[in-house]
Structures are given as structure tokens and as C-alpha cells.
Amino acid sequence: GQNIDQPTEMTATEGAIVQINCTYQTSGFNGLFWYQQHAGEAPTFLSYNVLDGLEEKGRFSSFLSRSKGYSYLLLKELQMKDSASYLCAVVSGTYKYIFGTGTRLKVLA
Amino acid sequence: GAVVSQHPSWVICKSGTSVKIECRSLDFQATTMFWYRQFPKQSLMLMATSNEGSKATYEQGVEKDKFLINHASLTLSTLTVTSAHPEDSSFYICSARGGDSSYEQYFGPGTRLTVT
Numbered sequence: 001g002q003n004i005d006q007p008t009e010m011t012a013t014e015g016a017i018v019q020i021n022c023t024y025q026t027s028g029f030n031g032l033f034w035y036q037q038h039a040g041e042a043p044t045f046l047s048y049n050v051l052d053g054l055e056e057k058g059r060f061s062s063f064l065s066r067s068k069g070y071s072y073l074l075l076k077e078l079q080m081k082d083s084a085s086y087l088c089a090v091v092s093g094t095y096k097y098i099f100g101t102g103t104r105l106k107v108l109a
Numbered sequence: 110g111a112v113v114s115q116h117p118s119w120v121i122c123k124s125g126t127s128v129k130i131e132c133r134s135l136d137f138q139a140t141t142m143f144w145y146r147q148f149p150k151q152s153l154m155l156m157a158t159s160n161e162g163s164k165a166t167y168e169q170g171v172e173k174d175k176f177l178i179n180h181a182s183l184t185l186s187t188l189t190v191t192s193a194h195p196e197d198s199s200f201y202i203c204s205a206r207g208g209d210s211s212y213e214q215y216f217g218p219g220t221r222l223t224v225t
Contacts, residue, residue, distance in 0.1 A: 031212050042202055042216040043153070087152060091212045095141060095158075097204075102152040 002026050004100035006088055011106045012078055020073045020086050020103045028093025034062050034073045035087040037102070043087055046073065075105075083107045112136055113205050115217035122193055122224055130188045130220045132203030138183035139205035143214060144176075147200040159186050193224040 004024045012018040024032070031050035035043035047055055049064035049071060061074040075082055088100040112135040122128050132142060141160050145153040157173075159165040159180035167173045177189040186205075190197055200221055204214035 033213070035216075040200070040219070040221070042218045044216075045213065048213065085152075095206060095212060095214075096155060097143070097153075097214060099152045099154070104150070 002092065002098050004088060004090055004098055006086075006100040006103045008101065009104045009106070011108060013108050014078055014080060016078050017074065017076050018078060018105065020075070020088075020105065022071045022073070022088030022100055024069050024071070024088070024090050024098075024100070026090050026092050026098060029066065030091040030093070030095075032062075032064055032071050033089045033091070033097065034060075034071075035089065037085045037087055039085075046086075078107050080107050080109065111207075111215040113139075113203065113215045113217040115201075115203055115220050117220060118218060119221040120223070122222070124194055124224055125192055127189055127191045128193055128222060130190075130201055130203075130222075132186045132188070132205070132217050134184045134205045134207075134215070137205075137207045137215075139186070140183065140208040141206050142180055142186040143204045143206075144178060144186075144188050145202045145204070147202060147219075153202060156188075190222065193222070195224045198222055198224045 006022050034046040037043040047062035054063045059076045064071045085102045085104050087102045089097040114133045116131045144156045147153050156171045157165045157167045159178050161180050165178035180186040202219040203217045
């Protein structure tokens, strides 16, 4: 079956670094997306990985290991505005996204 | 670019009535649109995939007669929740992708439906 797991909640301190993990088992794989979602709003795009390795974009980096079915999102220099849910989504054999359970991140002052 | 709008942004309706939600791609042609439902503190669950001019493909467990999807043009898809019940209260989000090979979906701002 299709299964994507993320931690439910994480807490970190302003200025710190946090890593949000995502493990997946899907029948097909055409890449993995990370999205940020604030409560009551639509998800916003953060990153897309289709090849193994690390993609860096400002304070956000995303890593993928296809052989391990594993990805992480790394957030550096945390700010209060980073408090949100972070969603991992795998593109399966078609163009469909399969979303993970989402990780609610709380950044404390 | 790649802006998707939804209307209305929130709606309250009485049990037993029907509600229509519109999803529009404003600056690109959306060959495929997706409808998601999100309950509080949960992730997005795909309800259906619709391609312009053809019938929507519904995910397992989603009643096609209750959630009517029409993708009449390359810029508009509608979701009608028929005979709404309080358990249909949720956040409904649409997304769209263009006709290129990219896998990226562009999300609308969502519609908050409350059924009383």
C-alpha cells in the first residue's frame, strides 16, 4: 500500500535548526514535495526532490534518499513565522500527490 | 504566475442543502485539477482528480454522487457538495497543474464549509 509517515508535532527555539523527517512506501515515485501550511490557508511550495541528495534554498534545505524511502526538511535560523504545519507529498505513478500526515512545528521565543 | 483562486472562501449552509465551490486557474490552463479535503489538525486527503472534458476519478471511499465534480473548461472546476451534513464540514482545497511535464500542483486558498 501507500504509506507516508512524519512526526506529528515538533517544538524548537527561535534561531535553532530543526529537521523534519518523512519516510515513504509508495507503489511509484516521481518525486517528493515539501509544503508549508499555516492554519486555514493553502499549502505553499517549499521544495521538490526527485534525485538523491541535498537541495538548498536559503534557510530551507531538503534531502532525499530514494533507496531508503526517506526525506527530510531542514530549517535553519528558525523564526517565529516558521510555526506552521509541514507536509511531505510523494508523487506516485501518476500525477497524484500522496500527502503525509503533516508535522506541526511550534517555534518558541 | 500560476495562481489558483477558489470561491467562496467560506460558506455556512443548512443540513440537506447543496453547496458549490469554484476553483479557477487565473493565468494558466489547468489540464488537471485536484480536490482535497482537510479536517482540523489533519493532512490533505485527495478526494478526486478531474481532467478537462472528462469524468472525474474519485478516490476510494469518496461518494461520487455526493461530491459532484465538473471540469467544464481549462480554467474552471467546480465541486458541489449535495445534501450536505454536519460531517461534511471541512476545509476544501483545490489544486491545478498545467499541461507540461512538471509534477508541481498550484493550490487554491481553500474554502471553509460549515454545515449546521
